[in-house]
Amino acid sequence: MSSGVTPECHVAVPSNESIEQFLRSLDAEKEYFHFDPALARGTLTAAGHYAGDSLAGVAGVRRHCGFPVLYVVVRQDYQGRGIGRLLMERLHEQCRKRHRLIVLTVEKANERAVALYRSMGYATLGCGQSELYMALCFDALGGVAARLLRVLLWSSGKCR
Numbered sequence: 795m796s797s798g799v800t801p802e803c804h805v806a807v808p809s810n811e812s813i814e815q816f817l818r819s820l821d822a823e824k825e826y827f828h829f830d831p832a833l834a835r836g837t838l839t840a841a842g843h844y845a846g847d848s849l850a851g852v853a854g855v856r857r858h859c860g861f862p863v864l865y866v867v868v869r870q871d872y873q874g875r876g877i878g879r880l881l882m883e884r885l886h887e888q889c890r891k892r893h894r895l896i897v898l899t900v901e902k903a904n905e906r907a908v909a910l911y912r913s914m915g916y917a918t919l920g921c922g923q924s925e926l927y928m929a930l931c932f933d934a935l936g937g938v939a940a941r942l943l944r945v946l947l948w949s950s951g952k953c954r
């Protein structure tokens with residue numbers, strides 16, 4: 795197991811129902827994270843960090859406007875122990891085989907998440923009023939899709 799992960803913890807693929815239940819159980823974490831728990835039903839690929847039988851964090855991608863879009867959240871009392879990074883590494887291993895890129899939206903003020911994404915290779919596609927649009931490309935076609943998305947974001951006026 796990786797840094798900060800105690801022996802009774804493990805990473806596994808959670809069902810969409812258990813992700814939804816986990817997201818519903820969060821409260822304080824919602825400061826920067828406005829994810830409708832019901833959207834977990836559309837999750838294509840996910841990795842979950844379990845503390846015993848309970849989920850302590852989830853990273854997943856769901857389909858939105860034809861693109862695989864990332865979400866990641868770690869329960870507040872488990873944050874800062876390397877779990878977010880570990881979950882994203884596991885997610886990327888799975889996504890690499892299934893998707894050409896992953897995209898995400900993050901609040902600029904969410905410095906922890908922005909630092910995590912940058913350090914994992916996500917590039918900024920555009921910058922809105924309060925949010926950043928980022929992408930991680932797994933191959934050349936993913937790069938083409940990211941460039942297309944960048945044009946769409948700029949032409950739609952979402953980016954400044």
Ligand SMILES: CC(C)(COP(=O)(O)OP(=O)(O)OC[C@H]1O[C@@H](n2cnc3c(N)ncnc32)[C@H](O)[C@@H]1OP(=O)(O)O)[C@@H](O)C(=O)NCCC(=O)NCCS
Pocket residue numbers: 823826827866867868869872873874875876877878879880899900901904905906907909910913
């Ligand atoms: C963002 C989040 C998923 C990160 O998970 P985590 O388990 O706390 O993060 P990790 O411990 O794996 O740290 C990953 C990176 O985050 C950054 N980080 C961690 N703690 C930080 C802190 N106190 N201040 C700034 N950056 C920090 C670092 O870049 C760190 O990199 P390192 O591994 O080189 O130290 C978690 O904070 C979270 O769930 N936040 C609320 C939900 C959210 O904002 N999700 C993203 C929505 S787009």
